[in-house]
Amino acid sequence: MATEVYLVRHGETMFNQLNKVQGWCDSPLTVKGIDDLKRTATALAQVHFDNMYSSDLKRAIDTVHLMKDANQVSTIGKIRKLPEFREVFFGSFEGDDIDQTWDQIAQTAGIGHETNVQKIINRVGLREFRAATKKADPRHLAEDMPELDKRMVKAIATLQEITKNEKRVLLVSHGDFIKTLAIKYWNQSDGQHDIIFPDNGSVTRGILHSNGKFEIVDYNQKAIDL
Structure with a gap:
């Protein structure tokens, strides 16, 4: 069974606003970040998810709970945190x-x-x-590319294992990590050149096939386009 994966980038944070490098370090969501996320959450409120996941960083955890609280058609239990989907270090x-x-x-x-x-x-x-x-x-x-590539492969393998009985899931991750996933798994990327950095609160949609293959099918969709 294939699993549809909605990859959401967390909302704007204080470090985003202050133009600081933010990978594994963390900072709180800003008011703007929360407002932007509310628009994404509203756009996804009628989309049924079998489960929701997030990176283990607080800005992602806060984002996924906002998505969960706004959703009107899903019954989501405890959010599982996946360190494999952390931001680039x-x-x-x-x-x-x-x-x-x-x-x-x-x-x-x-x-x-x-x-x-x-x-x-x-x-x-x-x-x-x-x-x-x-x-x-x-x-x-x-992290260099070999290390990051190894972590991406592990992340997809972990996701396949825990979602094998789920048709659609939401997963909150981070801009550089989502972008790097897209470079590797999006058929519109040649795997060599950079692509646009995803916006805070944007949605990138992927399909995880039963044979373990993962492909990105939509990238950096804003709330207005969902």
């Missing part, structure tokens, strides 16, 4: 200024000063961007 850069971080990574990648992450990735490719992030990290803890 940025190591020592967690909580730092985003522009300064990207500039440091750009220099490590050998392209000079650049604070626009999209331009950096367009120049060197996503794999080299991740490698440069790990290299620039003084403790070399940031």
Whole structure:
């Protein structure tokens, strides 16, 4: 049995608003973030879900409970938290200024000063961007592509195991992780180049097939489009 997966990006957080690097570190949802999520929750209120899941980070947990409370046609019990669906880990850069971080990574990648992450990735490719992030990290803890790819495969395998009797589920995750999933599993991505970063509160829809294959079929859908 195939399982339809609604991947929701958490709402805007304080670190999003303050332009800080936010991977495994956490910060609370903003008022704007909550308001945006309420629009997504309203748009999904009449969609039946067999279950709801989230990353184990608080901004995702708060988001999934907002989705759960607004849904009028689903009976959801305790929310299971899945650490495999955490955001990408940025190591020592967690909580730092985003522009300064990207500039440091750009220099490590050998392209000079650049604070626009999209331009950096367009120049060197996503794999080299991740490698440069790990290299620039003084403790070399940031996830590179091999580590991230391994975690994505584990995440999909875990999801397949726990949803084998479920037709439709909602799962709250994070922008960079959802984007990286889409690069790997969306047929409109060539797997080499960057794609648009998903909006806070957006919905990306995937299909998890019984043979373990996962594919993204809709990406970064806003509440108005649902």
